[in-house]
Amino acid sequence: MYLPSHFSAADSEKLHQLIAQYPFGTIITHGNEGLDANHLPFDLDTGKGRLGTLQAHVARDNPLWREVQPDQEVLVIFRAGDAYISPQWYPSKQEHQKQVPTWNYRVVHAHGKIRVLDDVRAVRGIVARLTRTHESFQKQPWKMTDSPKDYMDDMLRRIVGIEIEITRLVGKLKLSQDDERRDAQSAGKILIERGEEEVGSAMIPHA
Structure with a gap:
């Protein structure tokens, strides 16, 4: 992932x-x-491993768990909101027109090493933790x-658990840090007004 230092x-x-x-x-x-690529809800245990451990489950019919090798490196991507930014939202654009979308x-x-947990007790634990979190x-x-x-x-026998020990965490927060303070703040406020609070609210502290 391309990662300028300011992001x-x-x-x-x-x-x-x-x-x-x-x-x-x-x-x-x-x-x-x-x-x-597979899209799954993950449970994160921050107390297990140096950078935490991710757990999830897949359908037994999913070839993922059969094809990966023990401790094979995998990558899990978590998206935490995104939004289009119009140059019209920048006060500086009105002055010099030097802005683009x-x-x-x-x-x-999250980079890590994967393990397959084809054990009903382990799978039950994964489902229980995910359920507690998302039913709360x-x-x-x-x-x-x-x-x-x-x-x-029967349902538990139809799924297989996976566990990923995180070995490297890389975060990219592209929130207009490379723009003028007034431009970033203006764009963030407009996003919030449009109901896109995930990115808009995140931009305001960086403005």
């Missing part, structure tokens, strides 16, 4: 926060037919024990 984010704690906020990642692997965004690249907003959160045991056991 680089190296604070692992902040990158972990972005992953937790935007856990739906794209995992890039290299299998029998070359590069492949751009696109702002936040991404985290419900007044009555769904839990696995809500379903009949034989049904749940």
